[in-house]
Amino acid sequence: MKYSNLFKTLILFSLFALLSCSKGNNDVFTSRKISFNSNWSFHLNDSIIDKDTIGSSTKWRTLNVPHDWSIEGKFDEKSPAGYGGGALNGGLGWYKKTFKVAVEDSSKVTSIIFDGVYRNSEVWVNGHYLGKRPNGYIGFQYEISPYLNYGDKNNEIIVKVDNSKQPNSRWYSGSGIFRNVWIETTDKLHVGQWGTYVTTPKVTAEKASVNFETTIQNQNSASKKATVTTTIFKEDTKVTSVTQNITIGANTNQTIKQSAEVETPILWSVEKPELYTAVTEIAVDDQMVDQYKTNFGIRDFKFDLNKGFILNGKQVKIKGVCMHHDLGPLGAAINTRAIERQLEILKEMGVNGIRTSHNPPAPELLDLCDKMGFIVMDEAFDMWKQTKTKYDYGNDWDKWHKKDLIDQLLRDRNHPSIFVWSIGNEIPEQWNENGVKIAKELAAITRQYDKTRPLTAAMNPPVNMNIDEVTLQFEKNNVSINPLAASGVLDLIGYNYAHQTYEHHLKNFPNTPFIATETTSGLQTRGYYDSVSDTIKKWPVSWDKKFEGGNPGNTVSAYDQVQTPWGSTHEATWKVIKKHDFLSGMYIWTGFDYIGEPTPYEWPSISSYFGIVDLAGFPKDVYYMYQSEWTDKTVLHIFPHWNWKAGQTVDVWAYYNKADEVELFLNGKSVGIRSKKGDDLHVMWRIPFQAGTLKAVSRKDGKTVLETEIKTAGNPDNLKLTADRSNIKADGNDLSFITVDILDAKGVLVPNANNEINFSLKGNGKIVGVCSGDPVSHEPYKGSKHTALNGKCLVIVQSTDKTGRLELTAKANGLKPATIVITAE
Ligand code: GAL
Numbered sequence: 001m002k003y004s005n006l007f008k009t010l011i012l013f014s015l016f017a018l019l020s021c022s023k024g025n026n027d028v029f030t031s032r033k034i035s036f037n038s039n040w041s042f043h044l045n046d047s048i049i050d051k052d053t054i055g056s057s058t059k060w061r062t063l064n065v066p067h068d069w070s071i072e073g074k075f076d077e078k079s080p081a082g083y084g085g086g087a088l089n090g091g092l093g094w095y096k097k098t099f100k101v102a103v104e105d106s107s108k109v110t111s112i113i114f115d116g117v118y119r120n121s122e123v124w125v126n127g128h129y130l131g132k133r134p135n136g137y138i139g140f141q142y143e144i145s146p147y148l149n150y151g152d153k154n155n156e157i158i159v160k161v162d163n164s165k166q167p168n169s170r171w172y173s174g175s176g177i178f179r180n181v182w183i184e185t186t187d188k189l190h191v192g193q194w195g196t197y198v199t200t201p202k203v204t205a206e207k208a209s210v211n212f213e214t215t216i217q218n219q220n221s222a223s224k225k226a227t228v229t230t231t232i233f234k235e236d237t238k239v240t241s242v243t244q245n246i247t248i249g250a251n252t253n254q255t256i257k258q259s260a261e262v263e264t265p266i267l268w269s270v271e272k273p274e275l276y277t278a279v280t281e282i283a284v285d286d287q288m289v290d291q292y293k294t295n296f297g298i299r300d301f302k303f304d305l306n307k308g309f310i311l312n313g314k315q316v317k318i319k320g321v322c323m324h325h326d327l328g329p330l331g332a333a334i335n336t337r338a339i340e341r342q343l344e345i346l347k348e349m350g351v352n353g354i355r356t357s358h359n360p361p362a363p364e365l366l367d368l369c370d371k372m373g374f375i376v377m378d379e380a381f382d383m384w385k386q387t388k389t390k391y392d393y394g395n396d397w398d399k400w401h402k403k404d405l406i407d408q409l410l411r412d413r414n415h416p417s418i419f420v421w422s423i424g425n426e427i428p429e430q431w432n433e434n435g436v437k438i439a440k441e442l443a444a445i446t447r448q449y450d451k452t453r454p455l456t457a458a459m460n461p462p463v464n465m466n467i468d469e470v471t472l473q474f475e476k477n478n479v480s481i482n483p484l485a486a487s488g489v490l491d492l493i494g495y496n497y498a499h500q501t502y503e504h505h506l507k508n509f510p511n512t513p514f515i516a517t518e519t520t521s522g523l524q525t526r527g528y529y530d531s532v533s534d535t536i537k538k539w540p541v542s543w544d545k546k547f548e549g550g551n552p553g554n555t556v557s558a559y560d561q562v563q564t565p566w567g568s569t570h571e572a573t574w575k576v577i578k579k580h581d582f583l584s585g586m587y588i589w590t591g592f593d594y595i596g597e598p599t600p601y602e603w604p605s606i607s608s609y610f611g612i613v614d615l616a617g618f619p620k621d622v623y624y625m626y627q628s629e630w631t632d633k634t635v636l637h638i639f640p641h642w643n644w645k646a647g648q649t650v651d652v653w654a655y656y657n658k659a660d661e662v663e664l665f666l667n668g669k670s671v672g673i674r675s676k677k678g679d680d681l682h683v684m685w686r687i688p689f690q691a692g693t694l695k696a697v698s699r700k701d702g703k704t705v706l707e708t709e710i711k712t713a714g715n716p717d718n719l720k721l722t723a724d725r726s727n728i729k730a731d732g733n734d735l736s737f738i739t740v741d742i743l744d745a746k747g748v749l750v751p752n753a754n755n756e757i758n759f760s761l762k763g764n765g766k767i768v769g770v771c772s773g774d775p776v777s778h779e780p781y782k783g784s785k786h787t788a789l790n791g792k793c794l795v796i797v798q799s800t801d802k803t804g805r806l807e808l809t810a811k812a813n814g815l816k817p818a819t820i821v822i823t824a825e
Contacts, residue, residue, distance in 0.1 A: 118163055
């Protein structure tokens with residue numbers, strides 16, 4: 001049935017909610033929830049610690065959340081967060097907002113929902129203390145109706161955020177109300193917080209059974225008779241529905257179970273992430289009083305000891321990446337389009353999995369993974385009771401871990417993209433019996449709330465490798481099997497690194513399937529190369545003596561040859577994972593560079609070198625190795641650039657697929673044909689540099705498959721602007737990511753250009769971030785100028801709620817400027 005009455009009502013409800021909430025919303029997830037992001041007042045002041053002293057004389061700045069105040073600061077060598085935390089300062093901040101609530105709502109239940117506040121948030125409404133939440137990465141909500149004024153009288157909400165004690169996170173955390181805030185208004189009889197649980201216990205091509213567990217909350221002082229109807233929709237088409245009558249006592253919760261069947265279900269897969277929606281409606285005397293929407297997917301999966309990950313009956317290798325939660329120049333303030341762009345770039349590379357290292361992510365990331373088709377490992381903790389940094393969550397463990405874990409499970413368990421729960425990353429207690437005890441407790445909680453997914457822990461590593469350069473941690477704990485791995489608590493043995501041991505997995509763990517929770521940790525600066533690739537091979541010579549000086553400007557050569565001693569090159573780990581079916585897959589550290597942990601360097605480096613994609617979103621060369629292996633695209637990528645000294649010896653690498661050979665031509669003359677042998681993933685030529693054109697031709701059976709060339713660039717002459725999208729929504733949130741290329745007079749990218757670019761914007765919009773991907777740059781990400789790195793720079797433009805033309809101009813001294821027009825509509 002198309003556009004059932006029920007669905008029409010839902011649409012009307014949603015439209016009403018969209019209209020009644022302030023502009024600048026993200027998706028309105030259900031009709032009950034409206035955005036509460038706009039018009040907050042903010043004040044940063046370490047010395048005001050008491051709510052009652054934030055008098056009217058305090059200077060407040062107006063802003064919209066999500067907001068990260070740390071990203072607005074200066075990089076500071078003395079920052080207590082250290083370079084590991086991005087050398088950006090925390091501090092103590094206050095947010096407040098006044099608002100009115102309609103008289104009609106006085107008979108309803110109103111709650112405020114925070115998707116995440118980093119960290120130690122405390123909230124008051126009209127002077128009433130609502131509570132504290134130390135963990136910055138988890139969502140929480142407070143009912144505020146008992147304290148509200150209705151009608152013309154104002155209400156005031158105050159939020160204290162204390163991120164002053166540093167360090168407290170690995171890696172850059174950001175500070176403030178860095179995720180979305182919502183107001184939820186419901187009838188007193190309503191679906192509870194995270195009140196639905198949808199599972200699909202039996203899935204075949206013909207039929208899927210769908211089970212619903214719905215928690216109904218009755219906040220009336222009388223018992224209620226009601227009808228609970230759950231309807232499944234596929235887009236706008238009603239699939240089926242189930243109804244149940246209930247009687248629910250005054251001021252109680254009741255969980256009801258319903259089941260439905262979906263004939264010839266359209267399954268969720270990585271290639272076609274098909275979603276269904278369950279709409280739960282509560283009616284009293286035939287009047288609908290509450291409506292709640294849950295997206296879910298129908299899929300069948302298992303981790304098989306011998307065959308790896310099986311999704312809908314088909315073996316799927318998990319080609320995943322770990323992602324830290326920051327969004328580069330935007331900091332930790334979440335923006336749905338910025339997350340979507342990261343996922344698009346990764347999808348294009350062939351990535352099909354995301355590990356939310358090392359904390360529960362923003363809900364929007366999971367919604368996007370549901371829609372875009374990623375296999376998510378949702379991770380709860382980076383530490384348990386034993387701290388990793390002085391002021392981290394370990395200090396809050398005893399009081400909060402149970403609540404935080406339960407809330408993560410309740411919040412996330414309907415997402416079809418989540419396939420694995422990780423109860424922790426490289427937890428120090430993994431080495432002792434106390435760790436096993438804690439793991440048992442966490443596993444019991446996890447299984448109580450969700451039995452449909454396996455759980456793992458990222459162990460470093462599960463077995464002793466007996467080789468020299470392992471983590472110091474491991475050498476200290478001279479055991480051959482990690483006690484946590486041996487305990488039998490985990491459903492999957494999660495390997496961090498130790499790729500040398502993967503082939504022996506079935507010998508060491510004959511009963512438990514494999515997953516590589518974290519791999520590789522290769523190191524690269526985008527666009528920087530030591531001309532001969534293996535000169536860098538042995539560097540860093542001695543890791544514990546700190547890389548013996550390193551490279552000028554804290555660069556790392558982007559040939560895939562520099563790695564941490566605990567990790568491997570990109571090729572080495574993928575070669576092993578690729579070879580065996582029982583190796584279900586891997587999550588590479590990391591998809592994108594992130595702020596903090598600038599290994600192998602220290603200050604003045606402040607952001608990471610681990611990413612396959614840099615902090616600005618520009619791919620490093622190894623991106624194309626994965627693309628050639630992980631996608632159906634035809635790939636031929638050669639590097640480095642072609643600007644060297646005459647006669648200098650240069651290594652040229654090519655990543656390619658769908659061809660038997662690649663021939664390289666320098667200024668029209670062949671310098672040789674190369675073919676990958678055995679498990680090779682690239683080919684190489686070592687040739688003397690001569691300015692001009694380097695051209696590669698890939699061939700299959702003698703026929704040309706692809707051709708590509710790179711040319712020697714002249715001096716910088718002009719700028720070119722390219723927008724990822726030139727039409728954006730006028731919703732105050734949407735973004736256009738604009739790439740600046742520095743070109744010579746003939747239009748060739750100048751690969752070592754580092755001009756300072758100045759940006760100006762006309763029209764209703766603002767520049768919200770600038771970045772070059774340079775881990776050493778201390779220029780603010782929130783400025784309107786930035787120095788390019790190796791010919792490239794990024795500027796991010798955000799719409800306001802007004803439609804119109806945005807005109808961005810980029811200028812650099814001595815170069816021809818460029819202008820681009822973006823339309824906000
Ligand atoms: C891992 C750790 C990550 C990151 C990575 C760098 O051991 O889990 O957080 O530090 O190493 O290689």
